[in-house]
Amino acid sequence: xxxxxxxxxxxxxxxxxxxxxxxxxxxxxxxxxxxxxxxxxxxxxxxxxxxxxxxxxxxxxxxxxxxxxxxxxxxxxxxxxxxxxxxxxxxxxxxxxxxxxxxxxxxxxxxxxxxxxxxxxxxxxxxxxxxxxxxxxxxxxxxxxxxxxxxxxxxxxxxxxxxxxxxxxxxxxxxxxxxxxxxxxxxxxxxxxxxxxxxxxxxxxxxxxxxxxxxxxxxxxxxxxxxxxxxx
Amino acid sequence: xxxxxxxxxxxxxxxxxxxxxxxxxxxxxxxxxxxxxxxxxxxxxxxxxxxxxxxxxxxxxxxxxxxxxxxxxxxxxxxxxxxxxxxxxxxxxxxxxxxxxxxxxxxxxxxxxxxxxxxxxxxxxxxxxxxxxxxxxxxxxxxxxxxxxxxxxxxxxxxxxxxxxxxxxxxxxxxxxxxxxxxxxxxxxxxxxxxxxxxxxxxxxxxxxxxxxxxxxxxxxxxxxxxxxxxxxxxxxxxxxxxxxxxxxxxxxxxxxxxxxxxxxxxxxxxxxxxxxxxxxxxxxxxxxxxxxxxxxxxxxxxxxxxxxxxxxxxxxxxxxxxxxxxxxxxxxxxxxxxxxxxxxxxxxxxxxxxxxxxxxxxxxxxxxxxxxxxxxxxxxxxxxxxxxxxxxxxxxxxxxxxxxxxxxxxxxxxxxxxxxxxxxxxxxxxxxxxxxxxxxxxxxxxxxxxxxxxxxxxxxxxxxxxxxxxxxxx
Ligand code: HEM
Ligand code: SF4
Numbered sequence: 001x002x003x004x005x006x007x008x009x010x011x012x013x014x015x016x017x018x019x020x021x022x023x024x025x026x027x028x029x030x031x032x033x034x035x036x037x038x039x040x041x042x043x044x045x046x047x048x049x050x051x052x053x054x055x056x057x058x059x060x061x062x063x064x065x066x067x068x069x070x071x072x073x074x075x076x077x078x079x080x081x082x083x084x085x086x087x088x089x090x091x092x093x094x095x096x097x098x099x100x101x102x103x104x105x106x107x108x109x110x111x112x113x114x115x116x117x118x119x120x121x122x123x124x125x126x127x128x129x130x131x132x133x134x135x136x137x138x139x140x141x142x143x144x145x146x147x148x149x150x151x152x153x154x155x156x157x158x159x160x161x162x163x164x165x166x167x168x169x170x171x172x173x174x175x176x177x178x179x180x181x182x183x184x185x186x187x188x189x190x191x192x193x194x195x196x197x198x199x200x201x202x203x204x205x206x207x208x209x210x211x212x213x214x215x216x217x218x219x220x221x222x223x224x225x226x227x228x229x230x231x232x
Numbered sequence: 233x234x235x236x237x238x239x240x241x242x243x244x245x246x247x248x249x250x251x252x253x254x255x256x257x258x259x260x261x262x263x264x265x266x267x268x269x270x271x272x273x274x275x276x277x278x279x280x281x282x283x284x285x286x287x288x289x290x291x292x293x294x295x296x297x298x299x300x301x302x303x304x305x306x307x308x309x310x311x312x313x314x315x316x317x318x319x320x321x322x323x324x325x326x327x328x329x330x331x332x333x334x335x336x337x338x339x340x341x342x343x344x345x346x347x348x349x350x351x352x353x354x355x356x357x358x359x360x361x362x363x364x365x366x367x368x369x370x371x372x373x374x375x376x377x378x379x380x381x382x383x384x385x386x387x388x389x390x391x392x393x394x395x396x397x398x399x400x401x402x403x404x405x406x407x408x409x410x411x412x413x414x415x416x417x418x419x420x421x422x423x424x425x426x427x428x429x430x431x432x433x434x435x436x437x438x439x440x441x442x443x444x445x446x447x448x449x450x451x452x453x454x455x456x457x458x459x460x461x462x463x464x465x466x467x468x469x470x471x472x473x474x475x476x477x478x479x480x481x482x483x484x485x486x487x488x489x490x491x492x493x494x495x496x497x498x499x500x501x502x503x504x505x506x507x508x509x510x511x512x513x514x515x516x517x518x519x520x521x522x523x524x525x526x527x528x529x530x531x532x533x534x535x536x537x538x539x540x541x542x543x544x545x546x547x548x549x550x551x552x553x554x555x556x557x558x559x560x561x562x563x564x565x566x567x568x569x570x571x572x573x574x575x576x577x578x579x580x581x582x583x584x585x586x587x588x589x590x591x592x593x594x595x596x597x598x599x600x601x602x603x604x605x606x607x608x609x610x611x612x613x614x615x616x617x618x619x620x621x622x623x624x625x626x627x628x629x630x631x632x633x634x635x636x637x638x639x640x641x642x643x644x645x646x647x648x649x650x651x652x653x654x655x656x657x658x659x660x661x662x663x664x665x666x667x668x669x670x671x672x673x674x675x676x677x678x679x680x681x682x683x684x685x686x687x688x689x690x691x692x693x694x695x696x697x698x699x700x701x702x703x704x705x706x707x
Contacts (some may be wrong), residue, residue, distance in 0.1 A: 027287060034280040045537060050586065058369055066367065068297030076268060076292065077367075139308030140291045197288040204288055205371035210281045215539050218499030220275040225268060225387060228362070 001173045008180035016184040031203050037044025042212035051205050075126040082120025116170045117160050154182035156232050251627045252393035261348045268387035282323045286388055288413035298367035305637035312364035312374040315354045319381045338532050352390050355381045360620030361580040382496035394624045395492045399500045409454040409488035421457045433692035436473050449512045450482050451489035452523030453657035463524050466680025470554050473528050473689045474562040480586045482484045486511035489528030495621035510642035521548045524678045526579030526656035554589040565599035566695040569686040573602040578613040579656035586611050592679050599686050606643045618662030633669040641670040657681040
């Protein structure tokens with residue numbers, strides 16, 4: 001068991017982290033290329049102020065707190081605070097940051113970290129519940145939508161249990177290994193699932209750029225499909 | 233016939249869609265759909281958009297509560313994200329590497345004729361009002377994909393006959409407008425409007441036709457010449473009162489601002505925009521003035537710069553012009569004339585982007601005593617239910633009434649308004665039908681119809697006089 005944990009902490013961690021980083025780069029590079037190089041000419045004409053304003057309105061999305069999705073939205077919002085802050089700023093991970101990247105990050109205290117973790121798990125369960133029990137949400141949910149939620153719950157739950165032996169019915173090393181492996185699987189899943197929104201979310205908002213249709217494209221399409229010289 | 237594959241035979245019999253097709257349902261739908269999709273991807277920039285949406289779409293369902301169609305129908309197939317996903321699945325499977333791999337591993341998804349048919353129905357159940365985008369935390373623009381889906385379908389011959397006939401007439405027909413109004417009929421109408429104005433104001437305002445070097449070339453939604461005389465008279469009255477009568481003209485080469493290409497085809501969108509601009513070129517005009525029409529305004533305002541680049545003319549909506557006149561003191565509106573309760577419906581095409589939201593309200597509040605808002609309104613408004621070209625499709629009248637416009641009708645009822653202002657030819661048609669269908673006690677009008685009643689023109693009859701005369705006339 002000991003060796004397995006060492007393996008998961010060492011080479012496997014490096015490998016999966018690398019897959020995540022490279023996988024995300026694979027997504028982001030074409031985005032940047034297309035947006036800033038291919039569509040360069042039209043960028044001037046895009047209403048960036050509106051795009052930026054819209055994006056900012058989601059940082060504290062009070063005006064988007066509309067009836068029908070309140071529970072889901074609230075749970076999702078709090079969950080996001082948790083999934084962003086806890087993995088980065090928890091004391092046990094701070095050590096990792098220092099070891100691997102030589103970065104010194106502030107830590108949140110153990111007490112706060114515990115609460116946040118529990119709240120995050122609760123929120124994830126609420127999301128799972130919404131997807132299962134709300135008619136319109138179930139209609140839209142596929143296997144991956146449930147699976148990913150569970151995959152996010154796993155590292156949180158196992159991490160919590162591993163660090164709280166009192167509540168942990170399983171041996172410590174089993175929990176630790178579950179924590180490591182599930183987190184690593186999550187790393188791998190991120191670039192290949194909807195979790196890619198972690199870095200792509202801002203590109204979704206660039207529909208203003210895409211309304212800048214390419215002049216002459218319609219003609220070329222018509223020509224390719226229906227032949228040249230057709231009367232217009 | 234370039235842009236869409238159509239045949240002339242009627243398709244009423246074989247048709248399985250809720251709307252009429254321009255021709256027959258084509259054979260081997262699946263192959264042709266994929267071929268058209270591939271061609272579109274080859275020559276446009278939609279690929280990046282599709283890639284992003286495929287990678288991130290979270291299916292969080294927030295869009296569902298924003299969509300008036302879903303709110304009314306409750307059918308999961310009307311959830312914006314569901315509809316978008318129809319197209320995304322096809323894209324993922326056939327046009328991405330990972331989709332290709334997955335299809336080798338398991339045949340989870342294959343495009344079938346049923347799915348093409350489902351898309352053909354689904355994409356014409358969206359009014360392209362873009363309200364869902366406001367509530368998508370990722371900012372996914374479902375209407376852009378609805379539009380792309382419609383475009384691809386139109387390339388294989390699946391589009392609405394009503395829209396297709398209109399755009400064909402506009403580009404290839406003799407009259408070059410969607411309502412098939414020939415030039416002589418236009419001139420007759422203008423003469424009639426002149427007479428009406430003279431009768432009402434006691435002033436002869438002869439509509440300027442084919443005048444060169446004017447500041448504004450005016451394009452109304454051409455149907456206004458048939459159905460909305462008061463809006464057009466209101467336009468004239470404002471320009472006359474502002475002392476700009478020798479600054480505008482209507483061109484007889486092309487007098488239609490309508491552009492259904494906005495709803496379903498890049499090819500039509502571009503060519504209709506270019507046709508409009510060529511009329512301004514011919515008349516050596518300086519600016520494009522668009523009448524009361526949401527989509528006509530948006531297609532000119534947004535797409536003239538995109539397709540014409542540096543040669544683009546500025547595009548102004550008549551409400552912007554009217555407000556400018558009002559604020560500069562060039563026109564005066566009498567605030568004792570309109571005593572009824574008035575509310576305002578925002579046409580999605582000009583309101584959603586935030587372009588024209590305050591202007592009409594400033595105008596209305598300046599002379600209307602009892603102005604009430606609907607909730608929500610402005611950039612958050614609900615669509616009338618006839619957006620995205622649906623209002624022109626008579627076959628889906630029931631859908632527009634019972635589903636598309638249901639939320640709107642309730643909103644209107646809540647205001648208790650007697651006059652419902654909507655400065656858009658499409659919205660007006662839909663709202664008039666809604667008011668009748670739901671027996672709402674209000675009258676649908678354009679903003680300029682109301683201005684026409686209250687405007688004071690020096691040397692002409694006063695608004696009070698006109699009101700009294702109109703009352704006599706009605707008795
Ligand atoms: C960098 C900032 C991030 C932003 C802006 C962001 C934004 C979003 C948005 C807009 C949604 C969809 C709607 C919703 O559920 O409310 C979403 C869903 C989700 N996010 Fe994030 N996210 C971020 C980071 C993360 C991280 C680090 C994780 C954890 C691994 C994560 C996990 C999830 C999950 C699991 C969902 C799906 C919830 C569901 O729909 O059931 N996100 N995120
Ligand atoms: S654009 Fe409007 S009608 Fe279409 S899905 Fe979105 S909210 Fe519904």
